[in-house]
Amino acid sequence: MTSMYNFKRITVVPNASELKDVVLSKTQRKTPTVVHRQYSIGRIRAFYARKIKFLQQTLHDKLTQIINEFPKMEEIHPFYSDLMNILYDRDHYKIALGQMNTARHLIDGIAREYVRLMKYADSLYRCKMLKRAALGRMVKLLKRQKSSFEYLEQVRQHLSRLPSIDPSTRTLILCGFPNVGKSSFINNVTRADVEVQPYAFTTKALYVGHLDYRFLRWQVIDTPGILDQPLEDRNTIEMQAVTALAHLKASVLFMMDVSEQCDRTIEEQLHLFESIRPLFANKPVLIGLNKVDIRHRGDLPAEKAALLDQLEKEGIPIVETSTLTQEGVMSLRDRACDELLAQRVEAKIQAKKITNIEDSVLNRVFVAYPAPRDEKVRAPFVPPGLAAKRAAKKLAAENVMDVDDVETVGASAGAVSEFRDENMRRLEREIELAMEDDYILDLKKHYMLKNPDEKYDIVPEIWEGHNLADFVDPEIQQKLESLLKEEELLEQAGEYESDLDSDDEETKEKMALALQIREKEKLLTLEHTVNKRIAGRVGSRVHTRKRERSIAVRPAPRDELAFPDEEKRAHVDKLRTKAMRGLRREAKKGEADRHVYDLKPKHLFCGKRGNGKTDWQMAKKRKIDDEKSAEGAPAEKKEKVEKWLKTSEDSGAATTTEKKKKRPWRNKVRKLAAKKAAAEKKTAENPEESMILEASEDVTKKKKKRGPKKKKFKPEVVEKKGDDVTEDSEVVKKWPNHPLREIVRWLQSKPDQQSVFDLGCGEAKIAEAVGEKHKIRSFDLVAVNERVESCDMSKLPAEDGSADIVIFCLSLMGTNLYDFIKEARRVLRIGGILKIAEVTSRFVSIKQFCEAITKMGFEMANRRQLTDYFMMFEFRKIEKVEQKRPYGLKLKPCLYKKR
Ligand SMILES: Nc1nc2c(ncn2[C@@H]2O[C@H](COP(=O)(O)OP(=O)(O)OP(=O)(O)O)[C@@H](O)[C@H]2O)c(=O)[nH]1
Ligand SMILES: [Mg+2]
Structure with missing residues (x-):
């Protein structure tokens, strides 16, 4: 029971924007993310529809959880329902939950609508836009409910802090004016630790403590102090106490301050008692006369003591207590518990409550027996006519049974009907009982027809799929008669007399011609019909003749044309496949491929090879030495310098690289791959030469391609290739x-x-x-x-x-x-x-x-x-230094090492 009112279990209500982010990212994470425009449209639609449905389902679940977890005001105990009404306002609460429900329905509707619309989207873009719109509309709905989400979260937080009061268990409620010592009492009798202060309204909410008495568990509720004022004027704090008093079946301890330290006289306190007394109906009530350590009951003035005596006379026990000295506290507690226990036991006995579940329904059923009001007999009134009829009927039945022999029962209906009128017909049931196994149900025997012979005629109801009744014209006879009459009149008027003189030659000729024409027409129609049937369905524009695919004469495949010899072709095929292997592998690589590039160090990259030199470093060194030794006499040197200086800009462009053959490259990747392969091959043969060649090729190619104006030349590219290229090297010579x-x-x-x-x-x-x-x-x-x-x-x-x-x-x-x-x-x-x-x-x-x-x-x-x-x-x-380390003296890292 208690678990039912455990409001701590309600899940946290996220705020609208938080929820929006969470659900959108969840949709993104939990649904596929890759779609391509070349996919079939069905697949694309399904891709986006799935996203919409996923978001809808997520939101639906979330909102359903909120709706289900929050307590329904109608379903919970009236005490809680009233308490929630006081604390959170019933209307506001219901509207907030209602809005959650509405939002859920709307979201479902939006998703349904857009998934339907998705069927009409004919491209990836449209599908995407529809998905975007749907998602946007759904989350926008959430945003609109922002205030409801916030309110519900506040309610949740407050609910989770409410004391868990079990409305059905044994309870003691403490009530009274503020500052009379209610909290002190609960602190004394239970382990609760309610704040006690010497000022009014220390306690502002309900508090619960538990105690054990007679091996039973009791809950004690401390309520905020109540002032003596009309119900309408009571504030939320007071109303909580009133709610507890009104709805909980408990023993009420009305605490009074006999010392009047709480600023209320005994009279005032008793007045409050009287004014809230209706709330104590059917509950054991006790008065705790607190703070007797300050002032004893006997010390009270006579008029005040008389008031208390008066109450005692009415049967309300008054117990003197002092929470300070503990005097009377336990006795008040025990008396309150005993009284409540006695009442509960009595109620239980009255209700004869049996715990057996099966009998629980029977326990609730109550059969009322009306008690006769006097001895007079009141017989039911039967009209004399009816009485006579019944008597006759009874007599007739007896007669039949007398006459009926077992064998005569076979002819029962006919026999009986002889001396019975229509209304006295025996029931089929009676006949069946009499005849037992020989009985055959015959529903037609009582048909009232003009001609009784037709009684057993079979009348078809459905004929060739038509209900005959639909075609029965009630006035058919009249119509037939009128038609016959009309026919007669026409005949009399000579309508059917032939005007043609059949003997006439001309007429005969005409007739023969007409016959021919008709025959010809018939033939034509027949032919036409046959043709149409062959062509397809008659009269339908949709099912027109299928267009046949024209078969063009195609030339033989290109490879066959190129190599008519089969053996040679196979060989070429083999070579091509082999050559393409690398390219294909490259081409299959996509951006997303996790490809680890071949980052071999140079010695591995261009080391071992079949023919030629194996030591490229030595080769380079040898070349440098050769150059050094070539540096001859000063005259020679001067000439060399002059020559070098004269080298004009375009000297670099005038390289004598071989013109590369144009090849039908399918795409860039292959082109690059081929280039790389070529470079590798060349490096393998002669690293140095290849480097130079490649660089010069680059320069030449670019120049040729774009003309002298647009020539593009990147020193980095050139120099990067040959780290150790010197000024004399071929590369540098080619610099513009x-x-x-x-x-x-x-x-x-x-x-x-x-x-x-x-x-x-x-x-x-x-x-x-x-x-x-x-x-x-x-x-x-x-x-x-x-x-x-x-x-x-x-x-x-x-x-x-x-x-x-x-x-x-x-x-x-x-x-x-x-x-x-x-x-x-x-x-x-x-x-x-x-x-x-x-x-x-x-x-x-x-x-x-x-x-x-x-x-x-x-x-x-x-x-x-x-x-x-x-x-x-x-x-x-100049002399003046403006700044020692000014900003901006920066150069990007260089890709070449030597000039
Ligand atoms: N002398 C004496 N003082 C008491 C006794 N009981 C309570 N007090 C004092 O009365 C003051 C109020 O006590 P509370 O227990 O807070 O009273 P309350 O009824 O809970 O007050 P609210 O929570 O404001 O409604 C405190 O200062 C207590 O110390 C008592 O038996 N004797
Ligand atoms: Mg208190």
């Missing part, structure tokens, strides 16, 4: 316009004997080119030849202001750009030039970069875009 050439040209135009620092010089090509004209010092981290001074570029082994020109040609690497520029500034004289050449793609923002350098103590002298790929800057050192 190497910034180094520009710088050399620029240096050549400068006056002689300038002090030039080439920072990050690589192989010190500048020194090599213009080493005689200027005083050039080349610095780099690694000294590849004797011209290079090995050092850290942020710590140059040079004095302050010793340089006229500092060059960074594609050498601003690393993250400490500030240190490089700072160091360059240090070694430059005032007015000295800082020349920077860098790949355009490395700049995050060119403007910021320039500003940053100028702030570090330079002024911009020149800025130039050298082809699409390089930027060339010229800064002049």
